[in-house]
Amino acid sequence: MFFPVTPFTADGALDEGALRRHVEDGVRAGAGGVFAACGTGEFHALSLDEYERVVRIAVEATSGRVPVFTGAGGPLPFARACAEAAARAGADGLLVFPPYLVSAPPSGLVEYVRRVCTATDLPAIVYQRGNAVFTPEAAAELALEPTIVGFKDGLGDLDRLQRIVLAVRQVAGRDFAFFNGMPTAEMTVPAYRGLGVDLYSSAAFCFVPEVALAFRRAVTEGDEALTRRLLAEFYRPLVELRDLVPGYAVALVKAGVTLRGLDVGGVRPPLVDAAARHVDRLERLIKRGLEIVAC
Numbered sequence: 001m002f003f004p005v006t007p008f009t010a011d012g013a014l015d016e017g018a019l020r021r022h023v024e025d026g027v028r029a030g031a032g033g034v035f036a037a038c039g040t041g042e043f044h045a046l047s048l049d050e051y052e053r054v055v056r057i058a059v060e061a062t063s064g065r066v067p068v069f070t071g072a073g074g075p076l077p078f079a080r081a082c083a084e085a086a087a088r089a090g091a092d093g094l095l096v097f098p099p100y101l102v103s104a105p106p107s108g109l110v111e112y113v114r115r116v117c118t119a120t121d122l123p124a125i126v127y128q129r130g131n132a133v134f135t136p137e138a139a140a141e142l143a144l145e146p147t148i149v150g151f152k153d154g155l156g157d158l159d160r161l162q163r164i165v166l167a168v169r170q171v172a173g174r175d176f177a178f179f180n181g182m183p184t185a186e187m188t189v190p191a192y193r194g195l196g197v198d199l200y201s202s203a204a205f206c207f208v209p210e211v212a213l214a215f216r217r218a219v220t221e222g223d224e225a226l227t228r229r230l231l232a233e234f235y236r237p238l239v240e241l242r243d244l245v246p247g248y249a250v251a252l253v254k255a256g257v258t259l260r261g262l263d264v265g266g267v268r269p270p271l272v273d274a275a276a277r278h279v280d281r282l283e284r285l286i287k288r289g290l291e292i293v294a295c
Contacts, residue, residue: 001179001201002031003040005254006054007264014050016057018264022206022257023061029209034058034068038095040203040253043071045268048081055089069125072116073097079112083119094124095152098132106138117147127181128164129154136160136167143168143176150177153197156188162195183249184242186215186235190227193219203249204238207256208286214293226292234289241281247271248278255279259286 004026007018023034036058037043037051046054055070062068072082072094083094099112109132117124124147128134133155134142142148151168153161161178168176180192180200189200198220205212211234218226242248250267255274257264259282266273274282 001033001035001199002026002205003035003038003201003203004058005206005250005257005264006037006041006046006050007254007262008268009265012265012268014053015265016053018262019054019057020061022262022264023058025262026205026209027062027065029205030213031066031205031209033066034062035095035201036068036070036091038069038071038097040206040250041071042250042268042271043073043097045271048078048085051082052085052089055086055091059090067092069093069095071095071097072124073127074100076112076115079116080119083116083122087120087122091122093122093149094120096124096126098127098130101131103131106135109134110138110141113142113148114145117145121147123147123149125150125152125177125179127152127154129181133160134164136163139164140167140171143172149175150179152179152181152201153192154181154183156182158191158195161192161197165195165197184235184239186212187231187239189215189219203253204235204256206253207260208289210293211289229292230289233292234285237285238282241278241285244278245272245274248274252278252282255282256286259283 004022007015009015037054058068068091070086070091072079096113096116113126126142139151165178178197180197182188184203185200202212215230242252251271251274254264
């Protein structure tokens with residue numbers, strides 16, 4: 001799953017040309033789906049107008065070759081407005097983010113997701129992360145909603161997720177997709193596959209699709225040697241670099257895209273751009289990852 005960044009110009013405006021090329025490059029490289037204006041795409045930092053423009057450009061750039069999903073979350077009225085804008089822009093579905101800041105009981109989270117989803121007829125994937133933590137019973141209740149087609153986990157509690165998977169599959173009389181939504185998801189792909197969760201989002205795909213796809217092939221084809229080598233020599237150092245500064249899960253990805261030849265600008269506050277010394281480390285990591293997959 002390809003989660004494109006949202007490029008900005010030097011003066012902080014949306015760079016529509018760079019976004020179009022970024023999405024086109026990702027689809028051409030072999031993305032299975034495009035999730036525009038989501039976490040890596042700085043959903044939190046976009047106005048509603050910018051959000052709709054990002055979605056529309058992503059839809060146009062994919063030309064129907066792969067589905068386009070887009071984020072919707074935060075305050076309930078804004079989340080519903082995002083859903084409506086996504087539908088106008090031609091998106092194929094929604095990724096429902098948590099509500100803004102507040103903690104809530106499972107029944108409140110269920111109602112929040114329902115109200116976001118009733119704004120349109122678009123299919124939706126529920127995103128468990130941050131303050132949106134679902135019980136197995138709540139997840140199963142949402143799985144009964146006809147427009148809710150998937151559940152993405154960014155929490156990393158494998159015991160909870162296993163119980164959610166079992167509860168949902170017991171009640172859902174249709175295909176229901178589960179996604180690994182952890183930051184740098186490749187690090188946990190083997191563990192999630194043990195639960196039957198094979199789909200995942202790859203931030204690395206944004207700037208090293210060659211490495212991301214090689215890892216995917218290694219995992220699915222049972223090439224344990226290559227899987228372990230990529231985890232040890234590329235993904236683990238990448239995670240260690242990412243963890244140095246909050247927000248680097250986005251800032252480093254944007255730096256990586258720029259290093260590979262497409263200037264996508266910096267991040268918007270409160271995130272900060274990657275420091276020069278960290279960009280240098282990222283450049284060496286990219287080189288190493290490409291060397292491994294070229295062998």
